[in-house]
Structures are given as structure tokens and as C-alpha cells.
Amino acid sequence: MADSGPPIWQVMQSKGYSRREFMHFCSFAAAAAGIHASGLLSVVHAFEKKPRPPVIWLHFQECTCCSESFIRSSHPIVADVLLDTLSLDYTETLQAAAGHQAEKCLQDTIKNYPGQYILLVEGSVPTKDGGVYCMIGGRTAEDILQEAAKSAASVIAWGSCASNGCIQSASPNPTSATPIHKLLSRTVINVPGCPPIADVMTGVVTHLLVFGRAPELDSQGRPREFYSRRVHDTCYRRPYYDAGLFVESWDDESARKGYCLYKMGCRGPVTYNACGVTKWNNGVSYPIQSGHGCIGCSENGFWDNGPFYQHLASFPGFGIESTADTIGTALGLTALGGVALHAITTNIRKRKVIQELKDDSLSPEKTAEGGDN
Amino acid sequence: MARVVVDPITRIEGHLRIEAVIENGKITDAFSSGTMVRGFEKILKGRDPRDAWAFTERACGVCTTVHALASVRTVEDALKVSVPKNAELIRNLMFCTQMVQDHVVHFYHLHALDWVDIVSALSAKPEETSKIAQTISSWPRSSPAYFSDLQKRLKGFVDTGQLGIFANGYWGHAAYKLPPEVNLLAVAHYLEALEWQKEIVKIHAIFGGKNPHPNYLVGGVPCSINIDEVNAINTERLNQVGQLIRDAITFVEQVYIPDLMAIAGFYKDWAAIGGGLQNYLCYGDLPTRGYNEPDSFKFQRGAILNRNLNEVFEVNGRDNEEIKEYIAHSWYSYAGGDQKGLHPWAGETEFNFTGPKPPFEQLNVEGKYSWVKTPRWKDHPMEVGPLARMLVAFAKGNTEVKDVVTEALQKLNVPITALFSTLGRTAARGLETRLVVHWMKGFYDELLDNIKAGDVRTFTREKWDPSTWPDVCEGVGLSEAPRGALAHWIRIKDKKIDNYQLVVPSTWNASPRDANGQRSAYEESLIGTPVANPEQPVEILRTIHSFDPCLACAVHLYDPDGKHIHQVQFY
Numbered sequence: 001m002a003d004s005g006p007p008i009w010q011v012m013q014s015k016g017y018s019r020r021e022f023m024h025f026c027s028f029a030a031a032a033a034g035i036h037a038s039g040l041l042s043v044v045h046a047f048e049k050k051p052r053p054p055v056i057w058l059h060f061q062e063c064t065c066c067s068e069s070f071i072r073s074s075h076p077i078v079a080d081v082l083l084d085t086l087s088l089d090y091t092e093t094l095q096a097a098a099g100h101q102a103e104k105c106l107q108d109t110i111k112n113y114p115g116q117y118i119l120l121v122e123g124s125v126p127t128k129d130g131g132v133y134c135m136i137g138g139r140t141a142e143d144i145l146q147e148a149a150k151s152a153a154s155v156i157a158w159g160s161c162a163s164n165g166c167i168q169s170a171s172p173n174p175t176s177a178t179p180i181h182k183l184l185s186r187t188v189i190n191v192p193g194c195p196p197i198a199d200v201m202t203g204v205v206t207h208l209l210v211f212g213r214a215p216e217l218d219s220q221g222r223p224r225e226f227y228s229r230r231v232h233d234t235c236y237r238r239p240y241y242d243a244g245l246f247v248e249s250w251d252d253e254s255a256r257k258g259y260c261l262y263k264m265g266c267r268g269p270v271t272y273n274a275c276g277v278t279k280w281n282n283g284v285s286y287p288i289q290s291g292h293g294c295i296g297c298s299e300n301g302f303w304d305n306g307p308f309y310q311h312l313a314s315f316p317g318f319g320i321e322s323t324a325d326t327i328g329t330a331l332g333l334t335a336l337g338g339v340a341l342h343a344i345t346t347n348i349r350k351r352k353v354i355q356e357l358k359d360d361s362l363s364p365e366k367t368a369e370g371g372d373n
Numbered sequence: 374m375a376r377v378v379v380d381p382i383t384r385i386e387g388h389l390r391i392e393a394v395i396e397n398g399k400i401t402d403a404f405s406s407g408t409m410v411r412g413f414e415k416i417l418k419g420r421d422p423r424d425a426w427a428f429t430e431r432a433c434g435v436c437t438t439v440h441a442l443a444s445v446r447t448v449e450d451a452l453k454v455s456v457p458k459n460a461e462l463i464r465n466l467m468f469c470t471q472m473v474q475d476h477v478v479h480f481y482h483l484h485a486l487d488w489v490d491i492v493s494a495l496s497a498k499p500e501e502t503s504k505i506a507q508t509i510s511s512w513p514r515s516s517p518a519y520f521s522d523l524q525k526r527l528k529g530f531v532d533t534g535q536l537g538i539f540a541n542g543y544w545g546h547a548a549y550k551l552p553p554e555v556n557l558l559a560v561a562h563y564l565e566a567l568e569w570q571k572e573i574v575k576i577h578a579i580f581g582g583k584n585p586h587p588n589y590l591v592g593g594v595p596c597s598i599n600i601d602e603v604n605a606i607n608t609e610r611l612n613q614v615g616q617l618i619r620d621a622i623t624f625v626e627q628v629y630i631p632d633l634m635a636i637a638g639f640y641k642d643w644a645a646i647g648g649g650l651q652n653y654l655c656y657g658d659l660p661t662r663g664y665n666e667p668d669s670f671k672f673q674r675g676a677i678l679n680r681n682l683n684e685v686f687e688v689n690g691r692d693n694e695e696i697k698e699y700i701a702h703s704w705y706s707y708a709g710g711d712q713k714g715l716h717p718w719a720g721e722t723e724f725n726f727t728g729p730k731p732p733f734e735q736l737n738v739e740g741k742y743s744w745v746k747t748p749r750w751k752d753h754p755m756e757v758g759p760l761a762r763m764l765v766a767f768a769k770g771n772t773e774v775k776d777v778v779t780e781a782l783q784k785l786n787v788p789i790t791a792l793f794s795t796l797g798r799t800a801a802r803g804l805e806t807r808l809v810v811h812w813m814k815g816f817y818d819e820l821l822d823n824i825k826a827g828d829v830r831t832f833t834r835e836k837w838d839p840s841t842w843p844d845v846c847e848g849v850g851l852s853e854a855p856r857g858a859l860a861h862w863i864r865i866k867d868k869k870i871d872n873y874q875l876v877v878p879s880t881w882n883a884s885p886r887d888a889n890g891q892r893s894a895y896e897e898s899l900i901g902t903p904v905a906n907p908e909q910p911v912e913i914l915r916t917i918h919s920f921d922p923c924l925a926c927a928v929h930l931y932d933p934d935g936k937h938i939h940q941v942q943f944y
Contacts, residue, residue: 065434096542174412258604287582292595
């Protein structure tokens, strides 16, 4: 994002000026601006302070679970984010102002901080029938999105709704719910999940602010920092999968021992997310740890990936393991036989993933520098 | 005469627009419009009924879990499954967690800024705030230094000139009545509540894997109990739940309730404003002997008409004549004409947007003007929510409810009729939180007792396999979301969802008027409300926020592609 620059006092300090010289500079500046001596302190203050990056948070077709998740952040806690880190100028969920005063907050930020504000979008945009399926202040969601995105420094799509359309875009997508990257001709940082993990959300924002640049993104626009590992590969129950120890029925003896949920429909093998590592609600748990399979809520089109409790052979991208499963079903192999095949093929799959990651990191500039391959 | 448009109504869930007509400083007419629709009931058709909880849970992330609960109940009702005792208790714990967290967040983060002037807190004397805090509560974070530090932090924040979420509020409006010292106290607790609310939801993470949107399961709960295993609900997990409940009781008793009573004391005039409808509906919830025994529910079921607390009517979700939905003023069309009402079993919906082309200034309120449908109970408009729950229980003679309500009325020195108001609605929410947080402890103790007695079952297996299901079956799942009466209806045919219908709390409260011109709760509650300055209609926000609007849920779409039961019969 564009940097609004360090405060004057910080710059002067770094160049070796004393506090006394800084105050002298301030009084000159105040005099030049026609400010009376009694207003000097406010000038000093203005030069001392660094503006918090302005943020606009738009809400379209969504359920507000992303906002709710955001306020669950434990590091940093959200009160500190709101008071010290950001200036959250527009968010329908939390802001004091309503109606045209709220709209003014939006307009002021767009006008006063062009190229400087971060745009966070929660929800998809319905494009059918002129956009009448989501209107705010008498305007369509797309109208508002385009205006706000035009001069934003960075655009982040919160959650699966904004990243991939989520539930309202599931078949038959009655309102033509559209993820925002399909409507904007600029880079969008996709942070999918229904919702995303709180600390991943604050992590992505602070990555922008602390390191002064967007996190490295994968081909789907997701930060690698949080979306480069399959839940399956980071799952603490993975050893049971490799050992062929599975839950066969809810609350059976294997469930009570916490074995692998693969046969109960777990989507961990096809889902890229940080759940197994970062976990939820300050590391308390994640779906698999609490006994339910992953439903793959951060993946494109996850609602249409078959019934959640049916272990399907044809997951997109499941590759060689799905073949193993198909063989298992077709030949009527015993569960044990299927498991043995999984145990073998999973290692092949792991190698394949590692190779994919290697290929993926051969980005043009790295290649130009000689690369790291 | 002035027409005031408030769009967006902020500090709510979803997209709500209010248009109000003001004459001589008072509201004489009002129109409530839901301006977003997603249509996922249509998306549910043809899917596995056991998946419906995950889909419907996404109706709302603020009242997360409530649709999942209503959904698993609906499917279990259709399949005639009873869940084990432990599953009932764990579901109750998750229900209570949600209600307590949601009500606290509503009070401090969605509603408080209608009553609390942040800017005024800057001129408070911290030592006075400390005295007030120590007078009303034993909550330990109450020293003069604590409030002084907070005030300095707030001042530093305001001095940056970037007010963030607090920008452009109605600060300084004459309707704000709290002394600066109480405003400072409220700001402190706004921040503390923000920090605390993320703790209690860990109970959802323990039993359901995450929050928002924890996991549910038709036939029970997905977590297993094993006190000899680290990979299941064990002593450590249960201890954590117990600690979170104890902390929640402390927070509600020492922060939320004292703040509510202190603030209410300055706004007693609002006990005569915003009453609105005179009818109240409650489906009841928190079963203690199974879903099919509503008499065992902690929240009781019933309806009250004309504020007559001497009579409580029975409510039946299966009766075709009781609950019906109208679309006279909603952007849908019915095959049999837009003036009639349809029971959810026979419901139908077809998009029919007839509003002005965006961008627009005003809605055409003579015609259709909302994406929310209009439900009626025996053709009566009904208010649902915490006030309805407290009134139904009070009228049924529930002593626990009578005790907390009476104590609060005495403390504020107001008559029982004060409940029928904006202030009454806000107070009822706090009072039920107080009950629920203690009920939680009871459910938790019972769970421990049950495990101690050797019962660790959390799931009923007999109807999990679709081959055990009848060809066609129907179910109703009644529940109480934080915002009020919530129900799902399902029809299962050939192992798939043939038809799914939700009628949710904000559909009752936020809907446009019906075919007979009767207003629903939001609209009716605004009539007669004084508005001092139409440019800064804080009064509208106070009353609308007292309902805790949740519009993503309210907006309703159902369309079985022309294969409704109704249409089959009709043609």
C-alpha cells in the first residue's frame, strides 16, 4: 500500500534535530499558516503523530460471520486494533453513525485518503437484475464497490462470500452472487473461509501494515502465509489416517479415541487453510479436534462438493488418492485394503504437493535472479 | 411534515432501511425495508437433509448456531429421532453461550452508543467514575487510576482527529442524558466487553470446533466424550467450559446488569416510548426432558394478545391456520394472488422486484417495499424476542422470571407496564441474560453428573442411514434465537430436501405491513416516537436497536421451482 509517510518529528529526529529545533520549526510553521501562538500545541501534535491507516469495511451479501470472527481476534485484541492500529472509518456492524452520516464517513475517507485507505469487503455482489438483490442507501452493492475500490491502496476480500461467492453462489445461484475479484480489475487479497480464522484476518491486515506490502499470494489470490497447507497435512489426527485408524460411525469407539474422520466425509484432504496449525478462538480447537470433519469452507464451490457426510471419490484436485478410492469401491475391497492403499498413495501425494510448491515458487522475477530451484 | 430516511441502519446485522414520516416532532408513520436477499432456501432443495444445518447456519453469523440448532431439530422431528441426554445438555450449553455472548455484544457494541456519549466521557472526573463503579458493583477494575488511564487513552485517540468507528455519531445531542462520569464507565466496559466476548465463545470451539459457525450433527452432537482420552471431551475440556461459565456469571452479574440498571435509571422516559405492538409470541426453548416436551423447557411457549398477561395461548407450528406469511408489501409474488397468506408448508416465493431502479431516494411504500415477508400468528402481528420471552414466562407464573423482573422494576421504581417500551425491551434482554448464565451452570453440572453416572453417549445412530427413512416425511423445528422465535420447516422426499422454509425472528419484527395494512413490530413501535432533530434521529435508532435487528436472517426466499404442495393442490 502507499505509505502516507512518517510524522515530521520522527523524520527530524532521524536527521539529528533536537526537540528544541523541532519546536522552533513548529512555531515557524504555525506562524506561516496564520495560527495564533495558543494553537501551537496542536501544530506540534499534528507533526508528532502518525495517522492510523484509514480502513473501509463494506458489507454486501453476507451473514456478518467475518465481522464476528474479526472481533474474536486474540493477538492483537480488537480493541487495540480499533484504537491504535487502524482507523476503521466505515463498517455497518460497529460504527456509531447511521444513515447519511454513515455514508459521509465513507465518502470522506474515499475523498481525503485516495490511494491510502485499505478496502475490506465482506460479502458477495449480486449482479442479476441490475443489482436489486443488495442495495445500501438506495445504491447497488456493485456501484458502491466500484467507487470504493477505485482509489483504495489495497483490497482484501474477507471470507468465502467475497472470495468465492460462498453459499449464495451455490447452485442455482439465484441472485448471480459474484466474488469481488471477478468485478475488479486489480489485485484482490482473498482470505476465504466461512468465516476465516480471527487471527488470520488480523494477521493479513497487520502483514500489510507492519511489512508495508501485501503478503505473497498463491494463484487464487490467497496469502501463502495461511493457505499453503492442506488441513489434512497439518492435522494432529493425520497419524491415524496413515495407520488406517478411522471413525466408522459417529460416537463409536474410534470417535471416542479421536481417530481420523476421513470416512465420515472430512474435506481436510482437499482444503487449504490454517485450521490445523493456528486453530480457532485463540488456539482452543478446530472442527476435527472437536469431532466433526472439515467441511472445506475455504475452498471454491465447497457447498456443491457433494453431501458433507459422503466420502466422495471425485473431489476436484484429489488426484491420485481419489483413484485409490475408486479402485477401492469398484473392486469392493475391504476397508483395510482401502486404507493400505491410502497409506501408500498419500506419500505419493505428498511428494506431488511438494513438487507443485517448488514449481509454483518459480516466479518470473525469481527466475530472472537465478531463482532458488 | 418531514420524511426521514435512515439507510443504512448501522450497528445491526444486515441491511435495513427505515423511512419515517415526522409531523410536529413526532413519528406518524414508518416503513421498514430489508434491502438484501440471497435465496439459499432455493439452494437447499435437492440436498441431503443432514447437511441443512450447515447451510442454514450461514443465514446469520451474529446469531451463529441458532439456525443450525433449529435445522437439526427440524430434521430429527421429521425422522422421529430423539437425541441422548448429553447431546441435549451440550446443545443447551451452546445455546446459552450464544445468547449470553450475543446479548452482551448487543448491549455494549450495537446499542450502547444510542445512550452513551463517547465524547462526553472526555470531561469526566475519573475519581468520580471510580466511586460510581464501586457503588454499583464489586467488579475489580474500578480504581481512579484505571479510569484515568482509559480517559487519557481515549483523549489521545480523539486528538488524532481520526475517530474511526466513532466518527459522525450524534455526540452532544440533547437526548444523551448520562453524566460524563457514567459515560466514561460505559466506555471502559465497551472495551472490556469486547475483550470478554471472545472468551465465552470458546465453549463453541470446545464442543463445535470453532466460532462463529460451530458444527452440529443430526441425531446428537459431533463431539465424543471420553474421560480417559486426550482426543475427546475430557476433564481438561470440561474444566475449561466450567471456568468460562464462572467467568461469564461474574461478567454478567458484575458488569452488564449493574451498567444496564445504572443507564436505565437516566432514561426512564423511554419506558413510555416505543411499545408498539401489543401481541407477543414465544416458541420456547432449552428443553430439559426432550424437544417433544415443551412443558419442560426453561423458556416457555405461548402467545399473548393485547398485553393481557392473564391469558397465554397455545402455539402450534404444525397447524396450517396459525402461522402464515404475507407478501402484499414484499418483493415476491404468489401464484394464488399476493393478498392471501400461506402456511410455511404450503409457502411459495418468486422474486418480484417492483421497487425503484437504484440509485433511488425513496421507496414506493404504497406498493411492495421490502425483501422481508410478513408472518402472522392467527392473522395477528406479533413481537418476538427477549421481551416476548419474559412476558410469556411471567404470565405463565414462572417464578424465576417473576423474581428477576420484579426486582428490576422495583430497583427502577417503575410499574410493570414499563416493560411495554423501548427501555423494557432493552431491560428484558439483560434480565434473561442473567437467568440464562445461571441456567448454564445448571446444565454444566448435569452434564458432569451424567458422565459420572457412566453415560457418555452423544449421538443416536438409528436414523443416520437414509435407508431407514420413510419415502416422505415432514418436520418442524421451533427454537428461540437471541432475537426471538425461530422456526424451520422441512419436507423430505426420496432422501432429499423437497422443501425447506425458515421463519425467523426479524421476519416477524422487521416485516412490512400485511395485506390488511397492519404494521409489524418495528414500524408500529416507531409511531408516536418524538424526534427532536430529524437530521440526527437518534430516537429512531434507540427503538429499532432495542429489537437487535438481524436482517440477513430475516430476508426470506423459498422456491421449490413450481412444485409446491400448495400448487399441486391448486392446479
